[in-house]
Amino acid sequence: MAKTEFSITCNLCEYLKDSLFNGLNPEDLEHINLHKTCIHYRKGQNLFYEGTRPMGLYCINGGKVKVFKNNVQGKEYIIYIAKPGDFLGYRALLSEEFYGATAQVLEDAKICFIPRDQFFSVLNRNPTFMRKVIKAVCHEMGIMEERLAELAHKSVRERLAANLLMLKETYGMEGEGSSLIDLALSREDLASIVGTATETVIRLLSEFKSDGLISFEGKKIRVIDPKKLAKQADLIVA
C-alpha cells in the first residue's frame, strides 16, 4: 500500500501536448519539473478531501481519478472523471478556497504533484499562460452550465443515455462500428455520475442492452448504436 515514486521529465511527458502546460517556455517548464513529485497510487486511494486546503496541483500521468462530492447521507455525486493529461485540484487552488470535492483513484494511477508556490510563481510571470488558464476554466464552466440544465430537465433515462455518449466521447476506444468505454465503472459510480439510484441504472442499462444499444464486456460497456442512444438522450417526442 506504500506510495511508490516514479520518475518522469515534464518536457518528455507524452501528455504535454494536450496539456495546459503545452507552450510554456522551457525555463518555466523546467522549474515545474524540478519541483514536482511523482507518485503511484492504487485504486481506492484519495488524492485530496473535500473541506481541506489545497497545497498544490495534481497532474495525471496514468490511470483514472474520480472527483466527487458527498451529500448528507453519504451519497456521492461524481463531478468528473480525470484521465491522463488532466489537471486536478486547480479550481480550489485558484479560487483560494478549500477543496469542494474529494478525489479518489478509480484505476491505479501515476500522478505528479506540483506545489502551490511553484505553480503560482510560474502563473504569475506568464500572462499568456494565465490567459490559457482563464480560457480553460471558462470552457469548463460552460460544460457545467450544460450539465446543470440537463440535470434540471431531463429524465434519468435521458441522462443515462447522454452520459454514456459523453463517456464514449472521452474514453471510447473505437472498434468496427462500435466503441468500448475504457473505464471500469461500477453501477454505483455510474449512478453517481447520472445522479440517480444504483438500481435504476441497472434496470435502464439492461433495457438498453436488450434494445441492442449497448453490450457488456467484462466490467466495461460497449456502445453499439450511438444514434439510437442519442435518440434516448434527447426527447423521443420529436
Place this chain on the structure above:
Amino acid sequence: MAKTEFSITCNLCEYLKDSLFNGLNPEDLEHINLHKTCIHYRKGQNLFYEGTRPMGLYCINGGKVKVFKNNVQGKEYIIYIAKPGDFLGYRALLSEEFYGATAQVLEDAKICFIPRDQFFSVLNRNPTFMRKVIKAVCHEMGIMEERLAELAHKSVRERLAANLLMLKETYGMEGEGSSLIDLALSREDLASIVGTATETVIRLLSEFKSDGLISFEGKKIRVIDPKKLAKQADLIVA
C-alpha cells in the same frame, strides 16, 4: 420600446467597490469608461441570445437580469440572476465560444456594454486583474459544483427551500426578524430556478406559507423562519 442611453462615469459608479473593476488603475478604468455604452432596458428585453457570438461584456448598473438556457421543449432553466454590480457574458467571452445562455431583463435595467477589444486590452496588460478574474471564475465554478450535487440528490422540496434561502442571502432586505426577497419573480421563473414544474412550486410555496416559513407580499416573498426553512432544505431524517 426604444433603448435610451444614460450617462455615468465608471470611477463614480456606486457599484465599483464591489466589482471586479475595483482596484484597476485609473488609466485603465478611464479607458473602459470612454469606450462603454450605457443603455436603459425594459422588462422582457434580451441582452444576448444563446448560440450567438459575444461582442463584449455587460455590466449591470440597475435592475435584474435572468440568464437561462432553453431545452428542446422550450422550458427554461435559470442559471443565475444578475443584480447591479454584476458582470454578464464574460464566461463565453473569455472561453471564446458562443453564448451558452440567453440573458433577459427581469426588472427594468440600466446596463453598460464594454466592447470585447477594449476589455481584452485592459485584461492583457494587467496580470493582477487577470488573477482577480481567474479567482472570481473559479469561485463561481465552485458554486456550480455545489448546485450540480444539490440538483442530483435533493428533492424538489429541499431545493426550493435551499433556493429561497439563497435568494434571501442575495436579494434579501432585512426587516424585524424577517427579510423580504426583493425580486419580482413569477412562479414560473422560480420553477425554472429550482428545476421543476410550476404547479409543484405553487403547491410547495403554499405549504411553506401555511407552515409559517414564508409569506407573500405582492409579487414578492418574505422569509419569516429561515431556520425552519433550512431544515426543509437539508435532510429531515437527521
Place this chain on the structure above:
DNA sequence: AGCAAAACATGACTTTTGTCAGCCGAAAAA
C-alpha cells in the same frame, strides 16, 4: 480451493413529481 464481501440483479411497493384540465382574479389591451 473455499469463503466472505462486494457488486449485480430483480420484484414489489411507495413516494414524489409531472401532466392535464379547469377555475378564478387581476391586469392589460381593445
Place this chain on the structure above:
DNA sequence: TTTTTCGGCTGACAAAAGTCATGTTTTGCT
C-alpha cells in the same frame, strides 16, 4: 368599459423513480 390574456391555484391522475427486501454472481482474499 368590456374583453382577453396571463398568472396563480387546485384536483385528479399517471408516470417516473426511489426504497426495501432478497437472491445471485463475481471478486478478492487467505
